[in-house]
Amino acid sequence: MKTPFYGVPDKRYKLREYTNFPTLEESFREFVIEVLVRKKYQSSHFFAFDKPNNRYFETEPLVLIDGVPVFNTNKILAYSPSLVKQIDLLNRKYFYGPFSFNGIVSLSTYAGDLKGFELDPNAIIFDYEGVQQQREFFSPVYETSAQVNSRLPDFRNVLHWAPNINTNGQGKGNVSFYTSDKKGTYVGVVQGMNQQGEIGVHTFTFKVGEAL
Numbered sequence: 001m002k003t004p005f006y007g008v009p010d011k012r013y014k015l016r017e018y019t020n021f022p023t024l025e026e027s028f029r030e031f032v033i034e035v036l037v038r039k040k041y042q043s044s045h046f047f048a049f050d051k052p053n054n055r056y057f058e059t060e061p062l063v064l065i066d067g068v069p070v071f072n073t074n075k076i077l078a079y080s081p082s083l084v085k086q087i088d089l090l091n092r093k094y095f096y097g098p099f100s101f102n103g104i105v106s107l108s109t110y111a112g113d114l115k116g117f118e119l120d121p122n123a124i125i126f127d128y129e130g131v132q133q134q135r136e137f138f139s140p141v142y143e144t145s146a147q148v149n150s151r152l153p154d155f156r157n158v159l160h161w162a163p164n165i166n167t168n169g170q171g172k173g174n175v176s177f178y179t180s181d182k183k184g185t186y187v188g189v190v191q192g193m194n195q196q197g198e199i200g201v202h203t204f205t206f207k208v209g210e211a212l
Contacts, residue, residue: 004088005096006094006106009088009089009090009106010090010091011034013089014085015027018030020081021081022080022081023078023079024077024078024079024081025044025077025078028046028077035047037077045073046060047059047060048102049091050091050093051092052092057102057103058102060102061103062101062103062104063105064105064106064107065107065117066109067106068114072120079116079117080116083110085109085110087105087107087108088108089103089105090103090106091103137160137162139159139160139177156180156182157182159180159186171194182208183209184207185206185207186206186208188203188205189202190203
């Protein structure tokens with residue numbers, strides 16, 4: 001199970017360990033004592049307990065279901081508890097970048113796919129890759145006679161990429177790489193930054209011709 005962005009919750013309710021009520025509203029009212037449910041003009045509202053100050057917040061917390069923010073508490077309370085695996089609570093003020101939240105109420109379904117929960121029709125849904133692992137740049141090596149005599153053609157058009165090159169006190173460093181079998185003019189781009197944060201960029205060209 002992946003760790004949520006808010007880390008370890010202050011309280012976690014695994015719903016299978018409690019009485020299965022018809023709606024989440026009854027579940028919250030019966031055993032989730034760290035969250036108050038209040039109604040005003042037919043609209044329900046959550047108020048999370050502020051544990052460090054031993055009182056309830058006066059404004060609503062951030063409410064999530066499978067990591068998706070939900071701003072309609074009535075829809076959350078009408079959701080079936082049988083579809084919810086657990087409820088995480090963060091009973092303190094939470095800061096995330098420029099935002100601050102008076103607690104967090106996070107619901108997780110068994111499959112993590114918001115099963116049966118209808119999102120706001122104005123919500124925008126998009127796919128993104130998220131955090132990517134560091135790429136490994138392929139570069140052939142010709143250190144043995146078998147590698148040197150290999151007949152496998154090399155048609156790379158990107159010859160070398162090094163994200164971290166250390167230079168000496170004069171700002172000089174060495175890199176080495178093999179060219180490909182693809183003839184033509186290649187462009188080299190060198191980018192760097194000094195200890196004062198000043199950025200420098202330099203480009204140069206070189207040609208790859210016929211093998212001897």
